[in-house]
Amino acid sequence: MTAEGPPPHVWLVPTPVGNLGDITLRAVEVLRGADAVACEDTRRTGALLSHLGISRPLVRLDAHTMHRAPAVLEQYPRLAYVTDAGTPGISDPGAELVRAAVDLGTGVEVLPGATAFVPALVLSGLPGARFTFEGFLPRSGRERKERLAAIAARPETTVLYESPHRLADTLADLAGACGSERQASVTRELSKRFEETARGTLADLSARFSGEVRGEIVVVVAGRPAGEALPGESEAPDPAALARAWAEEGRSVRDIRDLLMARGVRKNDAYALALRVKQPA
Incomplete structure (x- = not known):
């Protein structure tokens, strides 16, 4: 009679968004004990594991290969999953892995740890009791216009991610939708040497970040003040x-x-x- 091994399990493990010292002790323990570590970029994750002194098999599971998840879970029933930075499942393929694991009856656990939007929200100085996380905006088209209109209209703070080369366009679009005087902030390079948070109106921020920008970006936009008309409106819409x-x-x-x-x-x-x-x- 053969003793059964531990039940299948998936851990979603947050990794630092910048400073490698932000890894948690529990994250290190899980990475060391897993059968394998699945990730978006094996080179980037390999460098992190090497820094931590951990040697585990690496498996690529990104947006283009997530269809392989059931086979990976069958081969490695005790699987740790990390993304390039931050908490898996936030604006990355981690949510698809969770669905695949649930469909297979595999246990899923999410470790608390690093993420970018929470520090950026707090650093903005804008109200954080209620907020909406938008992730990345669509690059163009009707859906982008609708999402911008929703950000402009909602009363609570909005948090979104943006890439460096699209930041200037997004700030200009936000100013057009919300009005140039709406308060906002831009945080980049969180927890790194050149971390920066700039606060001001959307007009100010649009002018400040009109040139080349580096780093991962989080934009925080204040909610619409009660009774404020949006650009092109004489009064709040019916x-x-x-x-x-x-x-x-x-x-x-x-x-x-x-x-x-x-x-x-x-x-x-x-x-x-x-x-x-x-x-x-």
């Missing part, structure tokens, strides 16, 4: 008129509800209004 317009575009009840909520309408009121405008005449 929710009923917006709902009717979206219904005429063929939007679903759920889409209309979510768009209304992004503009500060309470969930129950938004849902009732979305249902009313979608009812056949």
Whole structure:
């Protein structure tokens, strides 16, 4: 009779966003004890493991290879997963691995640790009791315009990620959607030697970061003050008129509800209004 090994398990392990000293003792323990370490970039993760004195098999699982997750989990039932930096599952393929593990009945555990948007939110000095995390904005098109409009309209603080070469365009687009005087901050190079947080209006930040920028970027945008009109508006838009317009575009009840909520309408009121405008005449 053969003794069974430990049950299959996946650990999502946060790794430092900059300073390697931010790795936790528990993260090191899990990385050492795993059958293998899956990651987005084997060279980058290999360098981290070498720094920590850990030698484990490395398996690439990124956005292009995540379809291999079931086979990897079968080969390495005790799997640690890391991304290039920060907590897996936030704006990276980690969420897909979690779904694959759950579908297979594999236990999943997420370790607390480094992430970029929480320090940037606190450093911004803007209200953080309620906020929306946007991740990366779409690069162009209708979806980008809609997301910018939602950021402009919502009353709570918004946090988003951006790449260095798109930062200037995004700040300009945010200023156009929210108004140039909306307060915001830009944090880059978190926990590294040249960490910087710049605070001011979107106009100020757009001018400051119009040239070449380096590092990972987190942008934090203040919520819309009560009663403030957005660019091109003489007054705050009527929710009923917006709902009717979206219904005429063929939007679903759920889409209309979510768009209304992004503009500060309470969930129950938004849902009732979305249902009313979608009812056949």
